[in-house]
Amino acid sequence: MKLFKILIKLHIVTPRGIFRLAQSFVKEGITLMALMRFAAKYYPGKTAIVSESDRLTYKQLYAKALRLSNILNQRFSVQKSDNVAVLCRNHTVSALLLPSLQRLGANTKFINTDYAEQNIRDIISRKKFKLLIFDEDFEQKIPTEFRYLSASTETLAEMLKDTACTPSPLPRPPFFKSPQISVLTGGTSGSYKEASRKPSVFQFLPPFFALLRDIEIHKYQSVMIVLPFYHGFGLCTLIISLLMGKKVCLARYFDADATIQTIINERVEVFPAVPVMLSRMWQKIGSGNNRDIEKYLKCIVCGGDRLSKKLINETEKILGSVIYNLYGTSEAGFFMLATPNDLSINPEPTIGKPLSGIRCKIENRDSQGIGTLWVRSPWAATSLRNRWQSTGDRVSVNAEGYFFYHGRADRMAVCGGENVYPEDVEKALCEHQSVVAAKAFAVPDKDFGMVLNAKIELENDADICCNDITEWLKIRIPRAAMPHRVEFGRLTTTSTGKICNRQK
Incomplete structure (x- = not known):
């Protein structure tokens, strides 16, 4: 009953809300563009997106999403079942891309921005992409031989400002076969994996x-x-x-x-x-x-x-x-x-x-x-x-x-014949009052096969040394898990904010 009342407040299960939602699906297909249309009808004047110098209402956001669909269809020939890769950070254009591509029936693949050029080359080589959309910050990561099929988000932003041309009618939206959304992740380990969904x-x-x-x-x-x-x-x-x-x-x-x-x-x-x-x-x-x-x-x-x-x-x-x-x-x-x-x-x-x-x-x-x-x-x-x-x-x-x-x-490592887990060391380190974050990792050792080292990010005013850390760990972790080398410094993180498994 509580959940039902919440859905009523959100207009989702009211008679008018059900009608507008159905109307949106008829107009925009079974896509995220339909949900954006629904929101624009109920919250037209509310602020939807705040990003750098942009501040868009829901009505403006929906209009821009439709216009971006038109640009992608007319200027870049994106259509149903095409694969489009997206390599960009969070901003207005990247927020518009998913509903705009879905409205055309195109499959969207979000690529981890932490990938190296070789990772990106492998992905593009294995997938048949109609278009690669990227932030200009990442242009150097795109192999030269693939730049012919790419467009920057900065270019798309400029095209969205051009209101001189009258948009052409969009093709029929997808109703029965939902376009895929794929997330290519794995930035902490250096390898990548793909998780694909057909949202319903x-x-x-x-x-x-x-x-x-x-x-x-x-x-x-x-x-x-x-x-x-x-x-x-x-x-x-x-x-x-x-x-x-x-x-x-x-x-x-x-x-x-x-x-x-x-x-x-x-x-x-x-x-x-x-x-x-x-x-x-x-x-x-x-x-x-x-x-x-x-x-x-x-x-x-x-x-x-x-x-x-x-x-x-x-x-x-x-x-x-x-x-x-x-x-x-x-x-x-x-x-x-x-x-x-x-x-x-x-x-x-x-x-x-x-x-x-x-x-x-x-x-x-x-x-x-x-x-x-x-x-x-x-x-x-x-x-x-x-x-x-x-x-x-x-x-x-x-x-x-x-x-x-x-x-x-x-991440288990065999150190001196014993199974040790770096996360147990990290957990113990992070409980120290002067530690902001910590990463433990295995390195080869001629005597023990593998040993653990650790890198620690401290509070700005912390005044501790390696011996202090050793004393702190002695009563908290097994001897085999004790770091052989401790380094202090700011930890490297991925774009998601997670700490990289491989620290320099």
């Missing part, structure tokens, strides 16, 4: 309902998206926020000072983030500056990496109980959620319980009950939908059904 209304509903019921995201009016669109949750947040008529603030990349300032200036209430982003933001807040953030930020949805108890406590100290822990994979989508109460009642950070409709199991458990998590999800990538798949993550579950993350199975 029914597959979209369960995670949408979870965000409404458990996070109550409908109560908030604004969201900031720093997570790139090729990150599954970044894209999901954009789509859901636009459907509900929220103000969406976009940022090309994460910068702690700039993010805090945008949250204050735009009165942002919801912020999806990865843990290291929060650590760096709270370090800035801790200096006594920008305390106004407390007035506006009401909901933080954290995911993508391990969430420490120390970070949960720091967040509660600044903002109160506002942090949610979201868990998922590129292939399965997000499928577990821990509420602030879940995080409070458990002594260790939990990734929560499976959402409705999800089945999970733990295989190959060790003596501590830790094993590999398998999931069966109805909204997984196309080839894995409703099929059991391994996440590759080590987890445990307690008697109350809460799951706990213990790291990646494929």
Whole structure:
């Protein structure tokens, strides 16, 4: 009943709302353009997108999306079933691309902006792309032999400003065969993987309902998206926020000072983030500056990496109980959620319980009950939908059904004949009051085969040395897992804000 009342408030299940939604599907096909049309009808004058110098209402956003569809169709001959690659950061044009390409029936493939030129060459060589759309910042990554089929987002932005030409009628929208959305990820490990989806209304509903019921995201009016669109949750947040008529603030990349300032200036209430982003933001807040953030930020949805108890406590100290822990994979989508109460009642950070409709199991458990998590999800990538798949993550579950993350199975290293996991070292390091973030990694050793080293990012005013770290770890991790070398410095992160597995 509670969920039904929420859907009424959002105009989704009212008689008029059902009529307008059906009308939008008839006009724009079973696409995200239809959802944009629906939002434009209900929230025409509300601010939809804030990005750099752009500030667009829902009516303006829908008009620009249609115009971009026309440009892609008429100027670049994009049509039904074509494959279009997108290599860009978050901004107005990138937000318009998905509904515009879907309206034409084209398949969209978001490429990780952290990929090297060789990765991009491999992807383009294996896929038959009609067009590659990129930010000019990444032009040097595009192999010369493929630049003939590319267009920059800056060029598309200039074309959108040209209103002299009358748009031609768009081709018939797709009704029965939904165009694919693919996310090419894997930036932390250096390799890439593809997760493809053919979005439908029914597959979209369960995670949408979870965000409404458990996070109550409908109560908030604004969201900031720093997570790139090729990150599954970044894209999901954009789509859901636009459907509900929220103000969406976009940022090309994460910068702690700039993010805090945008949250204050735009009165942002919801912020999806990865843990290291929060650590760096709270370090800035801790200096006594920008305390106004407390007035506006009401909901933080954290995911993508391990969430420490120390970070949960720091967040509660600044903002109160506002942090949610979201868990998922590129292939399965997000499928577990821990509420602030879940995080409070458990002594260790939990990734929560499976959402409705999800089945999970733990295989190959060790003596501590830790094993590999398998999931069966109805909204997984196309080839894995409703099929059991391994996440590759080590987890445990307690008697109350809460799951706990213990790291990646494929990061295990054999050090002196013992199995050690770098994440256990990282967890212990991140609980230190002077540590912002940490990364442990295996390196070859002539005596032990492999040993662990660590790189640590400290608070600005921290005054500790390697011996302090060794003493801190002695009582917290096994001897075989003790780092042989500790280095201090700022950690390298990907565009998603996750810490790279390979540190220099």
